[in-house]
Amino acid sequence: MTSSTLTRLLEEMVSEGLILASGFGPSSGGRRPILYETNPEFGYFFGLEISRFSSSLGFFDVRMNPMSFTRWRMDEAMTPERVVDHVAANMKAILSDHKIDPRQVVGVGIGAVGPLDRERGMILKPLYFSSPGWVDVPICKMIEERTGFPAMLENGANAALMGEQRAMRGSKPMHMLYVHASVGLRSAMMSYGQIIHGSIDMEGAIGQMIIQTDGPRLNEDGNFGALEAFVSVQALEKLAQARAKMGGQAWTDKLRVPPDQIRYDHLLQELRQGNPPVEEMFRQAASYLGIGLANMINMFHPEMVVLGGALMNSFDRFYETAIEIARKNIYYYPQYEPVFTKGELREDAVATGAAFMVWKGMKIQ
Template identity: 30%
Template sequence: MSKIIEELQQDRKMIFSLIQKKGPLTKRAIQNLTNIKLTTLNRIISDLIFKELIIEESVGESTGGRKPALYNVNSSKFYSIGIDISRTYTQIVLTNLKMQIIKEKRFSGEDWYSSEDLVERIVEAVKGLLYGINITSDYLLGVGVGVIGPLEREKETKTSSTNMGKSSFKSKLIKESLESRLGLPVIIDNGANCAVLGEYFYGFGKGYDNIAYFNCGMGIRTGVITSGKIIRAINDREDAFGHMVISIDGRECYCGNCGCVESYSSIYSIVKEFKSKFKKENKSCTENYLDSIDYKDVFNLANKGEPISKAVVSNSAIVFGTALTNYINLLNPQLVILSGPTIYNSDIFYKLSTEVAIKKINASNANIKFSKGGYFKEYTMAVGAAAMVIESKISLGAERRQQ
């Protein structure tokens, strides 16, 4: 049953995808969008109803005579699992075909210490999500996993080890282990690519050709879609923007360059700069006190107007906004979504960085829209991973991300 969508004929995939994203729709509306003959459309709709992929949901407004039927996807039959693995947490969601979250589970990055342990925690969490609800594996389309890159597609291993701070994991091992334990197909991609895909098809990105997604946290993760296609960096790195050099004589970055965006605008850099400046201004403060300060403390102080933290956060926002200007001028996104811990915890950072970007954009008629968090907010990467499973089966031009 998990292959029922994948095995559809192309015309049925097209109609199903259209109804899924734009439904409920009448037959007339579908015809206007596709130019398919009514007799052909009737056969396709009957087949999709028989396969329980769509339903006749209700009736539409009459234009004279009998009211037309409205068709929508069957949101209570088929499901997808999305997983977002970051340095500090793992988020798991169960979604229906409309990308609505049915259940979700989140656990801390401190709750696992190896790839094998992470797989155990994920399997346990997935079983917990399915417990008590009438969903069998027959109606689960697959598992999408968003991870921190890079993913080395051209090499034999197809994936790379990812440094998660206290330990590392191999994407290939995660994929193979989850497929074995869950009995479902697993697709892995960078979390930022998952996020931008989910927003493009199901969130605030619907109706746009070009959108960009930024997750500002311990690092700066970026996903971009141009003309409906994900633009991939070398080795599928999602931190390419973060290592854009913004000042040739700037701060040293862990990548070996100087003046990278991340060396100013990542959480690590913001906290490090605040502690350095605070210690200079308050020579009597102890190391224990400085060690106890985390990024939320710095952002809270800045939001309250404390001068050192406010100056540090403001400078990081100006750097980020300037780099964002370069990015916008180069790729011309119509919608820019800013997300992640920095955005959610610092009004100053979001407001100032977007103001700088808008002011510096080199286009008099630029009509760039910004979104704080996107449609799915903190669930964007996990929902995007679930969407990746469905899109891999139904989008006629979608890349098959099944490394």
């Protein structure tokens, strides 16, 4: 590129407000060069996470600096209409607080639990939502009509992986695996820096990986012996309930709830109190997850594996056990071993990655 062409392009970007002159660099004998930087006020992006336990809304400038984050619980009252109203009200408040004209908002990225129809911007039929109504939801259309901002949809695991890769851009990871273990199991893969999409949304496919022939299944639609029947919030609840009914579990007496009413929050309470039978349940689940991770790693051979979700953060031994079992079952180990991490963004990964998706698709007029 000639210096005259470069100068013209820089002048155009300055006039459009995309970049700013930020000072002068050191001289190498002639005039000191002008330094430029991106203009953080050129445009703004919202990132919306829609998940089962909680959802969140992030607000970012053009440098992808987070300017605001808000999170709320997804209870029985959080129907699609209620969520959209809540999101719209928070967007309005955020823009008002930062004194930003809505016309400067480039768009809204949405990272949601699948299955999805990304092309039509629809959430199809996700499992385990507390509120009814989350079936065939045209979420992009609802957000656009309520806020006036264009919206893009991606499944939450893919969005989280995009966010984490950007946060780790200093180490330049190109081949990555993301696994989220919580109410369900979700995964995403990236090769040469690009998200791998299947012909249909495959976010929850890892949960249907068969790891025990003729084993149990979590629900009527799942495979027998699938990973989700051993590693998920529902799987742990069902196991605890079954053991409580069989008797011999002294910790159930302390809960003061019938076996059928034992929930994940009760199990977390017992974990915090160092209850050995509950700790063993979680370690066993982590071991099964390690087998599932090894299967995916042996198939894909990523350089980095990011692990997220409520189970990963339940207690330290869960994460440690999962990666220990995975390492023992990796083909070519120890010559080949991916880096395991809980990520840089963690619970903010989905909203950040969703906003980044819009950032990457931003069109400069």
